[in-house]
Amino acid sequence: MDSTGKVRIMSMIISFAFFKAGNAMSCETSLITSIPIKRCPRNELEWNTRAALLNCSSINQTCVKPDKFEYHCILNENVTGLVEVCAPSKHVFEQKCLHFHTGGKLIQESIINCSSGPITCPKAYRSTEAYKYQSCYDSVNENRIENDRCGQRIGLDKSKSCDNNEIVMIATGIIVFTVVALVLLCVFIKYYRKRRRRNRRNSGNVEPTKTDQYLLDTTHV
CATH class of the missing domain: 1.20.5 (Single alpha-helices involved in coiled-coils or other helix-helix interfaces)
Structure with missing residues (x-):
């Protein structure tokens, strides 16, 4: 086999490996662990604290090894709120925020970009590092705060428009x-x-x- 053929084979193997790493695994148990939450962790300390509290690795599941069943805090399916969920981690190769798809019982890229904001996400990052890119949560938090304000004092703040x-x-x-x-x-x-x-x-x-x-x-x- 010539060098050109070897290069092609190696490229195919590497591409396949990245494809497998990027694709999240569907897990029935993840759906059970999904919990709506008002705010996701803002830093590594808060993230690790919540992860220790939920203790995902101790949950009985047959999807992945216990240490690969990890804590996540991401957007919900409709990207209108936030959820904490235990799920197999994944690598993201797009500048997209993540959400939990209840039908597929897995974590996947959402329609919201994380390429804007004070700290932009890179072209590749792990799902368990979502806390680093708060712009993914900001749009949801702003909508929730605005809706709460409108529900409590409609028309008081003229700079904000109600639903x-x-x-x-x-x-x-x-x-x-x-x-x-x-x-x-x-x-x-x-x-x-x-x-x-x-x-x-x-x-x-x-x-x-x-x-x-x-x-x-x-x-x-």
């Missing part, structure tokens, strides 16, 4: 209230006028209609 659905609901409520108030006002006015005419008729002091007035005028001529 569109909340605005539509509020506007609809105002319109319905206004319409109901106008209908009740019309009913009250109509009832008041009817009652006033009845009282005058009963007292014998009924104002003549235009036709009666015309007949009276022609009689006196």
Whole structure:
């Protein structure tokens, strides 16, 4: 075999090895360990503290060796929140944030990039180093804080816009209230006028209609 052939074979072996390392393994037990959380660790100390608390390696599973079943804190499936989960680690070869796919029961790249922010992620990193790239969590945290603010004090902070659905609901409520108030006002006015005419008729002091007035005028001529 010539040198060119050897180079090609070596390239194929290396590519296959990277492909296997990059692809996360699906694990049924990971789904059981998935827990929603408001905030992920911000540094290595916090990450290791949470990892020790969950103790993923002690969980009974048949997917990987115990020391390869590791703690993660990543985006949820809809990238609207955060989850802590025990899962086989993976290598990421794109500048993407990670999320836990409940259907596949595995960790995979999300649609959110980690190539922006104070600390950008490299083109290759391990899933257990996600805490280093806080920009992955920032968008979720900002949305949660804004939604909480809108839910508690809608319209107080003019620099922040509430969720569109909340605005539509509020506007609809105002319109319905206004319409109901106008209908009740019309009913009250109509009832008041009817009652006033009845009282005058009963007292014998009924104002003549235009036709009666015309007949009276022609009689006196």
